[in-house]
Amino acid sequence: MPKSVRRIAVIGAGHVGPVIARMMLEAGFEVTIAASGSPENLELITQVVMPGVQARWAKDAIAAADLVVLAMPLHRFPALEPGPLAGKLVVDAMNYWAPADGAVPLFDDLELSSSEIVQRRLAQATVVKALNQIAYQDLEDGRRPAGSPDRHAIGVAGDDSVAAKVVGEVIDRIGYDPVLLGSLSAGRILQPGGPVFGAVLKRADFERAIHAAVGQI
Amino acid sequence: MTTSNGFPLVLGLDTFGDHEHDAADRPLSHAQTIRNVVEEGVLAEQVGVDFFGIGEHHTDEFPMPAADVVLAAVAARTTRIHVGSAVTVLSSDDPVRVFQRFSTLNAISNGRAEVILGRGSSIDSFPLFGYDLADYEDLFEEKVNLFAELLKGSPVTWQGRLRPSLNGQDVVPYTESGPFPTWIGVGGSPQSVIRAARYGFSLMLAIIGGSPARFRPFSRLYVQALEKFGREPMPVGVHSPGHVAETDEKALEEFWPRWLAIITKMSKVRGFAIPTVESFRFEVGPQGALFVGSPETVAQKIAANLKILGANRFDLKFGMPGLSPDSVQKNIELYGTKVVPRVRELLAVSMERVEA
Numbered sequence: 001m002p003k004s005v006r007r008i009a010v011i012g013a014g015h016v017g018p019v020i021a022r023m024m025l026e027a028g029f030e031v032t033i034a035a036s037g038s039p040e041n042l043e044l045i046t047q048v049v050m051p052g053v054q055a056r057w058a059k060d061a062i063a064a065a066d067l068v069v070l071a072m073p074l075h076r077f078p079a080l081e082p083g084p085l086a087g088k089l090v091v092d093a094m095n096y097w098a099p100a101d102g103a104v105p106l107f108d109d110l111e112l113s114s115s116e117i118v119q120r121r122l123a124q125a126t127v128v129k130a131l132n133q134i135a136y137q138d139l140e141d142g143r144r145p146a147g148s149p150d151r152h153a154i155g156v157a158g159d160d161s162v163a164a165k166v167v168g169e170v171i172d173r174i175g176y177d178p179v180l181l182g183s184l185s186a187g188r189i190l191q192p193g194g195p196v197f198g199a200v201l202k203r204a205d206f207e208r209a210i211h212a213a214v215g216q217i
Numbered sequence: 218m219t220t221s222n223g224f225p226l227v228l229g230l231d232t233f234g235d236h237e238h239d240a241a242d243r244p245l246s247h248a249q250t251i252r253n254v255v256e257e258g259v260l261a262e263q264v265g266v267d268f269f270g271i272g273e274h275h276t277d278e279f280p281m282p283a284a285d286v287v288l289a290a291v292a293a294r295t296t297r298i299h300v301g302s303a304v305t306v307l308s309s310d311d312p313v314r315v316f317q318r319f320s321t322l323n324a325i326s327n328g329r330a331e332v333i334l335g336r337g338s339s340i341d342s343f344p345l346f347g348y349d350l351a352d353y354e355d356l357f358e359e360k361v362n363l364f365a366e367l368l369k370g371s372p373v374t375w376q377g378r379l380r381p382s383l384n385g386q387d388v389v390p391y392t393e394s395g396p397f398p399t400w401i402g403v404g405g406s407p408q409s410v411i412r413a414a415r416y417g418f419s420l421m422l423a424i425i426g427g428s429p430a431r432f433r434p435f436s437r438l439y440v441q442a443l444e445k446f447g448r449e450p451m452p453v454g455v456h457s458p459g460h461v462a463e464t465d466e467k468a469l470e471e472f473w474p475r476w477l478a479i480i481t482k483m484s485k486v487r488g489f490a491i492p493t494v495e496s497f498r499f500e501v502g503p504q505g506a507l508f509v510g511s512p513e514t515v516a517q518k519i520a521a522n523l524k525i526l527g528a529n530r531f532d533l534k535f536g537m538p539g540l541s542p543d544s545v546q547k548n549i550e551l552y553g554t555k556v557v558p559r560v561r562e563l564l565a566v567s568m569e570r571v572e573a
Contacts, residue, residue: 013407014406014408015406035408044411044442044445045408045438047441048407048434048438049407049438073354075351095488097488099340099486100486101353102349102351135426141428197490198489198490200490
């Protein structure tokens, strides 16, 4: 477990991945990105859409990273090899929302948050749920400098408190107030259908929404 | 006039067949809504709009599954306006049928048909026709590939995984003067931009939330990808929702409750956040994606975004479920008679500055 993060690998180059990669780069991290195929396929996209981010094969990006962000469509997750992620700090930015994206049998256990299922499959990694709840089109516009009175919040859910704190520091650096939720299970509050999903909220409003919902979840 | 990307400026209107209500807020029948859409297409031509698009949808709020049939009715009563889909949900359709229907529309309209392929915000066609949403990307990739083959003309030979192959088969009607314009609607994935360039399809940026300016890298990516694939430059368009009324206040007042109602309803299915007054203010403001206001407000916003995005076309998605036919017709009239000429004026001035 890294005490601090310098190198970040983003897995997924669809709607969400490039946005996260760009934000991480602007926050001063070294960032690589990988999709399902060869890095050559991503070369033009990285050059134009996220200059400064390096395209890699997924296994190389993961091997060199202090923190790996999973930003692929969730239905591709079952095909991801768990091996290379062993020992890694992993941020799960994916969402399971069957009505919009189709059913993924692996995730059909309604008792568990989708990140608990990700953790179960990546048993040797430390999974923290974050960056899933604000829509990709709002993520960059929603950033504010530290101390700004209208700074917005991002929920961070993890069972490992050190890991959650490290991820919280990354969230703070990109321009959001991290709100730590204490467990991966509590990450259900951040999921589609939950009280903060899709919303860009200031910290106080975010905490109020979560407290109001805690009784129901 | 030409725009910053060298193509003629095109200003269009799109509808999803939004279910209209009468003045007493009672829903009209689906049939009446569809007849109204035909009239709206005819009106769009009369007031000087360049393109009339209809997006495929399958719900009570948007009872518009057979857009090409309605477009044929518009085409039969017009002579100049281009007619097309906005969008055709190709993944849950058969590319051969889509080609046949739009090639037929192209015949009826004397070459005014266009097709925009994509997913749009409509997901209801998947369970309706027995497709799995999880297969969305694979279906789209393969069917776009077949559609590109069909556009080259018959005989067609093609092999894929998800649909039976074609072996030197004739797909009619033949077009009279080459392929009709085909666009790919892109919502935010750079890989979709690359795909449009790879097939030589025009790029339609569907911007329905957040700041349109964040799409700027996509039009740059498109230009560079066309170059990389050895293709000529192609048009770039923008599709965004909005509403025009005489004043900003009236437009906001008419649009907001309808927008709130439909997004609230969709949020249950799609997981969207329910709009707040604050988020709505951002979206209708200069940085947001909703084009709601007086003709001057909307024209300024269109001109500014076309410049920022290096695009030559803007299609306003007009109407909202629950709006009355009167309010929708007024929107079309103001768009054609006030917004269109004003955007042309604003962009002509800015082009002169560039040339000077």
